Amino acid sequence: MKINRESISKIIKPALNVIIVVSVGTAMFQLGGIYQSSKKEVVEVKNPYAHAFSPEEISIAVNESNELIMIERATGKYIVYSDQIGKTIFGMYANRIHQEATNAGK
Numbered sequence: 001m002k003i004n005r006e007s008i009s010k011i012i013k014p015a016l017n018v019i020i021v022v023s024v025g026t027a028m029f030q031l032g033g034i035y036q037s038s039k040k041e042v043v044e045v046k047n048p049y050a051h052a053f054s055p056e057e058i059s060i061a062v063n064e065s066n067e068l069i070m071i072e073r074a075t076g077k078y079i080v081y082s083d084q085i086g087k088t089i090f091g092m093y094a095n096r097i098h099q100e101a102t103n104a105g106k
Helices: 005-046 083-104
Strands: 058-062 068-072 078-081
Touching: 058 083, 068 083
Parallel strands: none
Antiparallel strands: 058 068, 068 078
8 A cells, every 4th residue: 555645635634624614613612602601691780670679678769850769778779760660650659658548547
């Protein structure tokens, strides 16, 4: 058996093609995993609605622009909601107090 340059290149070319395809596939799989994990971290950090607060955990206020402000007591962090939400929540709260006062008088 004579070993020359042509026979070596015939053997090495398919092997290199397989190595390249496997390497690219592995790299893409790794990048997809990194992207998914970073995407989950961003969503968890930026989503203020992910946790339902109890009345002991937050303070609620309405500012002069009728915006609703929820302040987390432990950290001091706050979320400001639009004036429509502030008006709606304040109206619901006032209605509940009115109903309680009306029912207490009966």
